[in-house]
Amino acid sequence: MYTLIKTLVAILVMPTALMAITFGVGWVIRGVGRHRLGNNLIASSMALLLLAAWAPVSDSLLIPLESKYDALKSWPENKDVDAVVVLGGGWQPDQPWSITGKLGESSGLRLMEGLRLWHLRPGLPLLVSGSGANSEMTMAQGYAEAAESLGVPLERIVKLPSPKDTAEEARAVKALLGEGAQVVLVTSASHMPRAMQHFERVGLRPVAAPTHYLGNRRGGIAYWIPSARELHKTERAIYEAFGLLAIRWEH
Template identity: 70%
Template sequence: MYSLIKSLTALLLMPMPLMAVTFATGWMIRRLGRYRLGDSLMITAMLLLLLAAWAPVADALLEPMESKYAALTVWPQERQIEAVVVLGGGWQPERSWSITGRLSESSGIRLMEGLRLWHQRPDLPLLVSGGGPGPEMTMAHGYAEAAEALGVPPERIVELASPNDTAAEAKAVQALLGGGAQVLLVTSASHMPRAVRHFEVAGLVPVAAPTHYLANRAEGFGLAYWVPSAPELRKTERALYEALGLLAIQWEH
């Protein structure tokens, strides 16, 4: 029940539904004769939604999260790493596409970074994580299938197929490796601060290996950069979602 409430709260606090509710509230208030208040709410909703979909705002919100942990360009030789852990994203197991096509953008990039790092220490296990509705429908299974197709021996791949969120992923890794284990943690850069916190709470020592950067990817500052767009709105949503997730950790622990 808590997970459902948390998911619904995060969904309703995203810019599009929140501003839609604000706009509808303003419209109803205006219908009741409170024109100034109603107009103010409707205009505010439209302006805030435009700002949320504007690249300078979206980048300003997302970039601090993505830059909290530096990219891991070389293997951390000074650390006693016990495994490379790739956190789950999204995939579409029911599609008839190739395995790489069924992975979402974030999942494909996370796995690619995980494999890049694992190939520097192929003696270590590659832990791939993420649940799903059935044994061959889990995110972990999709990762494992893709990793095997890309040359990772099956005996090096460990599927953590039960976790459905980051906290559960951290607990599953802790149950497998034990408390105090140092792991190379691969996930999207915006998700990394929350992921690191969950792994630390679980008693692990994560070494951040962020990837899948979204902020400040514009090539120059042409007209398109200054026009509000759906991709920029998604970046703002990502920043707000991760901020809410970090806040939820404080309540949970």
């Protein structure tokens, strides 16, 4: 029930959902004769959507999350690392594409960064995580197939196919490696603050290795024009912000 409530709240607080609800309410109110109030709600819904799709707004929300942890450009010295952990993302197992083509944007970049770091210490296990629609087509299985095709020996790959979210991923890694284990943790930069909290709360010692950066400070005309890409960034930032708030109820 908690997972369902969390999912519904995450959907309803997104700008597109808020805009649609506000627009719909305004249209109904306008239809019953409250034209001024209805028009104000409709105008507010459009203003909300435009602001959410504007780069100065999306970057101001997303960049603080992405910049909390520095990129791990080289192997962390003086760290007794037990494994490289790549957190789950999205993938499309039913598509007739190559295994790398089935990985989503975030999961492809997460795996690429995980492999880059693993190759610096190929004696360590590579932990790949994520559930799926069934036990045969999990995110962990997709990661494992892609990693093997890119040169990682099968015996070095450890699949964690059951976790459905970051909290479950942290608990699964702890169950495998034990409390106090130190891991290089690979995930999207905007997701890293939440992932670090989950892993630290279960007693692990994660070393942040963020990737998949979306924020930018570039100028130019395109930067000032609202776009679907900027709307996605705003929704990503809001989703992670609510995820950080929800952590206190997940442990």
